[in-house]
Amino acid sequence: MEIHEILQPLDFAVVGIYLVTLIAIGYWVSFRKQPASGENLFLAGKSLRWPSIGFTMWGTNVGPSMLIASASIGYTTGIVAGNFAWYAFIFIFLLAVVFAPRYLGARVQTLPEFMGKRFGDSTQNILAWYTIVTVLISWLSLTLFAGGILVRQMLDLPLWISVILLLAIASFFTIAGGLKAIAYTNVFQMVLLIVVSLALTLTGLYQVGGVGELIAQTPPEYWNLLLPAEDPNYPWVAIALGYPVMGVWFWCTDQSMVQSVLGARNLKEGQLGANFTGWLKILDVALFILPGIMCFVLFPDLEDPDEAYMTMVTSLFPVGMTGLVMAVLIAALVSTIDSALNALSTVFTMDIYVKKYRPAASQQQIIRMGRVVTILGAIIAVFITLAIDSIQGLNLFDVFQSILGFIAPPMSVVFLFGVLWKKTTTKAANSILLFGTLLSLTIGVGYLWVFPNAEYTFWPHFLLLSFYIFVFLAALIVVISYIDRNRKNLYISTLDFGTIPKLPNKVKWLWIALITVMVGMYLLFNGH
Structure with missing residues (x-):
């Protein structure tokens, strides 16, 4: 039976109540105080506290592909995909102690602006367009594709209508209230996500017969975070070397992820918010991967593992609760899309x-342009999403991770060297952003489409490929910088982030606690 045939009127009533509540929260936040400036629209007037920052970062990361694909991977391989959640704490820590003090100290609204102060206008222009294309493809279109499929399954609507419906809800908050409305609604949505996902995990655990029974009825390797180096899917070497390249880009340099930290009331709130995100990431395995492992025990004969999550929902939850899960999936979608x-x-x-065309633009012009761009970006994303839908045999999760792996190396190299090595020159940074991106994406296209990995066995794991590209580009940026330093008319950095303050005691002890817990997790699930 199709999912949309199982849903009852009560389920749709629950979704309706949820949407009305969500819009009411967004309206209250957006219009009780009219935005007075572009900074209010984009950075919430620099007013965000740590709970909003943590929930927004986590909510941006938790898309529908996370729920569906994590359960699917749990069904087929166990908790190994938990590395993509738990390994992240190192790079969230890097954001808190290395990057955030510099971003906030420089008082920038965007990361291209930060690098523009470091390397000049040419780098800022390249990075701005780079970021726009990345957001359109990686964040908006792939998320809308995953979400559109889910809504299509639930409501039996054409994909284009599903996508437009999701965009209309998300665009409301972005256009009306900017980051502050997004942050407030994200807190509501993420609390709901935790409650419903926890209910699914506990219900599944009860049906299986408890933790002991779950472990007894699954293969031992299902509980290993570190799989052998010869494992075809997730060898530990590929994760250990390749994920850091993706982690630096994703958690430290991606505008969508870092935006809420830039909107922090002060540095301490930003660092506490990043720490809170690290704690929330621990939940990913219990809330998203464990339901897939339980589904393996309860429903071992599924033809399509991608159906694991919805199979658990429709089989274990009563009428009404299924509607609540639909609401949660929409919450995860809206959270990612609006950010x-x-x-x-x-x-x-x-x-x-503002930088290139209207330096003297008024606040009203800036806000109006921001809203126009939001609408245009949404329209473009619809067409890209429909183009993705026309590709046959697309495995969303694997392609998504692969694309991230091939986008990441140039950005990771430029930001790491730009922030940490003063001798990096503008020519070197721009060369990596242009040539490095072309190289990385060409290899990615070859890996995914021209000589697909499924047919050609000469490819290393895509995470290892990402690592090799990173090492090559890192060596290249050093060589070009040394050659370029002897020339005249080098750009003199105008980047001034002041003195980096010491970590406040509260921040320091919370990070020590999180690092201790995460090391303990890896020792507990260490492959024995």
């Missing part, structure tokens, strides 16, 4: 419109 739309709007408006 991406806000990042897209911020970068185009501040780094291209």
Whole structure:
């Protein structure tokens, strides 16, 4: 029976109540105080506290592909995909102690603006367009594709209507209230996500017969975070070397992820918010992967593992609760989409419109342009999403991770060297952003489409490929910088982030606690 045939009127009533509540929260936040400036629209007036920052970062990361694909991987391989959640704490820590003090100290609204102060206008222009294309493809279109499929399954609607419906809800918050409305609604949505996902995990655990029974009825390797180096899917070497390249880009340099930290009331709130995100990431395995492992025990004969999550929902939850899960999936979608739309709007408006074309633009013009870009970005994303839908045999999760792996190396190299090595020159940074991106994406296209990995066995794991590209580009940026340093008329950095303050005691002890817990997790699930 199709999913949309199982749903009852009560389920749709629950979804309706949820949407009305969500819009009411967004309206209250957006219009009780009219936005007075572009900074209010894009960075919430620099007013965000740590709970909003943590929930927004986590909510941006938790898309529908996370729920569906994590359960699917749990069904087929166990908790190994938990590395993509738990390994992240190192790079969230890097954001808190290395990057956030510099971003906030420089008082920038966007990361291209930050690098523009470091390397000049040419780098800012390249990064602005780079960020816009990345947001459109990686965040908006792939998320809308995953979400559109889910809504299509639930409501039996055409994909284009499903996508437009999701965009309409998300665009409301981005256009009306900017980051502050997104942050407030994200807190509501993420609490709901935790409650419903926890209910599914506990219900599944009860049906299986408890933790002991779950472990007894699954293969021992299902509980290993570190799989042998010869494992075809997730060898530990590929994860250990390749994920850091993706982690630096994703958690430290991606506008969509870092946007809420830039909107922090102060550095301490930003660092506490990043720490809170690290704690929330621990939940990913219990809330998203464990239901897939339980489904393996309860429903071992599934033809399509991608159906594991919805199979658990429709089989274990009563009428009404299924509607609540639909609401949660929409919450995860809206959370990712509105954060991406806000990042897209911020970068185009501040780094291209104001920087290049209208330096003297009024606040009203800036806000109007931000809203126009949001609408245009949403329309473009619909067409890209429909183009993705026309590709046959697309495995969303694997392609998504692969694309991230091939996008990441140039950005990771430029930001790491730009922030940590003063001798890096503008020519070196721009060369990596242009040539490095072309190289990385060409290899990615070859890996995914021209000589697909499924047919050609000469390819290393895509995470190892990402690592090799990173090492090559890191060596290249050093060589070009040394050659370029002897020339005249080098750009003199105007980047001034002041003195980096010491970590406050509260921040320091919370990070020590999180690092201790995460090391303990890896020792507990260490492959024995």
